Amino acid sequence: MTKAHFGLIGLGVMGENLVLNAERNGFSSVVYNRTFAKTEAFLKSRGAGKAITGAIDLQDFVDKLERPRRILMMIKAGSATDAVIDQISPYLQEGDLLIDGGNSEFRDTERRVADLESKSFGYIGMGVSGGAKGALEGPSMMPGGTKASYDAIESLLTKMAAQVEDGPCVAYIGPGGSGHFVKTVHNGIEYGIEQILAEAYDVMRRVGGMTGSDMADVLAQWNTTEELSSYLVEITEICLRAKDQKEGNDLVEKIMDKAGQKGTGLWTVMSALELGASVPTIYAALNGRVLSSMKEERIKAELILNRTMIKSFEIGNKADGMRPLMDAVVLSTIASYAQGMELLRIASSEFNYSLNMPSIAQIWKGGCIIRSRLLNRIQDAFNLSPELPNLLIDPWFAEQVKNRLPNLAMIVSGAAEAGIPVPCFSSSLDYINSYRTARLPQNLVQAMRDCFGSHTYERIDKEGNFHTEWLDSNAN
Numbered sequence: 345m346t347k348a349h350f351g352l353i354g355l356g357v358m359g360e361n362l363v364l365n366a367e368r369n370g371f372s373s374v375v376y377n378r379t380f381a382k383t384e385a386f387l388k389s390r391g392a393g394k395a396i397t398g399a400i401d402l403q404d405f406v407d408k409l410e411r412p413r414r415i416l417m418m419i420k421a422g423s424a425t426d427a428v429i430d431q432i433s434p435y436l437q438e439g440d441l442l443i444d445g446g447n448s449e450f451r452d453t454e455r456r457v458a459d460l461e462s463k464s465f466g467y468i469g470m471g472v473s474g475g476a477k478g479a480l481e482g483p484s485m486m487p488g489g490t491k492a493s494y495d496a497i498e499s500l501l502t503k504m505a506a507q508v509e510d511g512p513c514v515a516y517i518g519p520g521g522s523g524h525f526v527k528t529v530h531n532g533i534e535y536g537i538e539q540i541l542a543e544a545y546d547v548m549r550r551v552g553g554m555t556g557s558d559m560a561d562v563l564a565q566w567n568t569t570e571e572l573s574s575y576l577v578e579i580t581e582i583c584l585r586a587k588d589q590k591e592g593n594d595l596v597e598k599i600m601d602k603a604g605q606k607g608t609g610l611w612t613v614m615s616a617l618e619l620g621a622s623v624p625t626i627y628a629a630l631n632g633r634v635l636s637s638m639k640e641e642r643i644k645a646e647l648i649l650n651r652t653m654i655k656s657f658e659i660g661n662k663a664d665g666m667r668p669l670m671d672a673v674v675l676s677t678i679a680s681y682a683q684g685m686e687l688l689r690i691a692s693s694e695f696n697y698s699l700n701m702p703s704i705a706q707i708w709k710g711g712c713i714i715r716s717r718l719l720n721r722i723q724d725a726f727n728l729s730p731e732l733p734n735l736l737i738d739p740w741f742a743e744q745v746k747n748r749l750p751n752l753a754m755i756v757s758g759a760a761e762a763g764i765p766v767p768c769f770s771s772s773l774d775y776i777n778s779y780r781t782a783r784l785p786q787n788l789v790q791a792m793r794d795c796f797g798s799h800t801y802e803r804i805d806k807e808g809n810f811h812t813e814w815l816d817s818n819a820n
């Protein structure tokens with residue numbers, strides 16, 4: 345019997361679609377799922393009539409694969425991934441390659457790459473983005489591990505990936521857990537943009553009194569612009585336009601205002617804190633979800649703290665594409681990308697990942713959730729200046745800041761006076777204002793730290809570390 349080119353473990357939402365994608369691209373496949381009934385159901389439905397066979401157990405699975413084996417795991421991250429690695433390892437032979445396409449924590453991937461490669465197996469930790477549709481039609485993929493392991497699956501991945509004008513949305517990211525680190529930061533940026541669009545919706549609804557269709561029309565306009573044309577703006581328009589089938593009014597208004605967070609947003613913020621990277625827009629989005637989940641507390645607090653609207657403010661109108669609000673959305677979105685890219689740059693240096701920033705921007709241009717036209721500008725900025733410390737100082741992005749900052753400030757101050765929370769808009773404003781301020785007030789923080797804890801301080805007029813006996817009357 346001819347052996348299959350490719351194996352998949354885990355017939356969940358992503359696994360099913362990825363194996364159909366591989367098969368469509370000429371890679372005969374064998375699938376294994378812990379619960380065999382799912383394998384049977386898949387082979388009778390979407391997998392029927394395709395070059396896909398099922399395996400009843402892991403022995404059967406490896407026997408049906410050509411060598412060296414190429415096996416993609418699309419399973420729950422964490423202990424489930426370790427369990428599957430332990431279960432399949434006894435069946436693997438030298439040169440066989442395991443690919444983890446789940447949302448694994450990058451340090452877990454570092455450990456697994458070191459462990460599996462030391463046993464002469466290949467191991468790739470690969471971020472996959474695009475949801476079910478992307479997995480089927482062409483996702484964005486971020487594979488990390490040894491270059492030799494990547495080379496063994498390059499032909500498969502480049503065929504499966506989304507294609508944009510300058511190539512497939514996949515490339516070798518770097519060693520160890522770098523692929524999963526980049527996917528984590530991708531998700532952090534995604535958290536930011538989703539919250540930014542939710543804030544824009546809240547302002548349009550509460551200040552502008554707009555209906556779902558009105559807001560959807562604005563989003564449709566934004567989606568034609570270079571700065572905002574993106575998948576997330578596109579699906580926000582769709583969500584705002586959708587009607588409740590029974591009652592005919594806006595479906596979004598029927599949805600409970602509680603958002604979960606599954607880990608990658610939290611990991612982005614934790615990594616940023618550990619690495620000394622500043623990601624306030626992304627943190628604000630994470631915190632927005634945390635606060636949203638406290639629904640019962642918020643209901644009580646609204647009664648006690650009396651959330652009444654103080655006054656209306658200028659947000660623009662449909663004819664001008666809500667220009668002030670659009671400016672706030674554009675700059676906050678830029679801040680979200682800028683913070684994510686800066687975190688990648690710092691991590692690259694700290695972990696010796698040698699990340700190729702233009703290549704990462706290129707991978708994100710198709711297939712993934714944060715795909716947008718803005719990524720062309722991000723790619724250009726890092727091509728022009730590979731060591732660019734922050735997107736905000738690239739000439740094109742600096743011009744955006746100059747032109748749009750007054751409206752971002754106006755929206756933030758208007759929302760503050762009206763009592764409308766806009767955590768991502770306000771964090772982005774503070775981020776940009778802090779970053780463009782040559783002298784911040786942390787000189788006083790340093791003085792306090794030296795006063796109570798003798799932490800010493802540096803001076804602006806001479807080299808060295810200094811200490812003052814602040815409480816000694818001679819210092820005053």
Ligand code: NAP
Nearest residue numbers: 354355356357358378379418419420421424446447472475
């Ligand atoms: P899913 O639909 O929840 O499927 C989970 C799969 O994992 C099932 O096949 C399940 O097998 C298997 N599994 C769970 N625990 C297991 C264990 N202890 N041993 C063996 N198999 C186990 O998941 P999904 O949405 O396809 O996602 C798969 C992975 O991709 C996750 O890491 C997820 O975070 C990541 N991801 C998801 C998306 C998305 O949009 N959904 C996008 C990118 C990445 P059973 O059928 O036997 O339960």
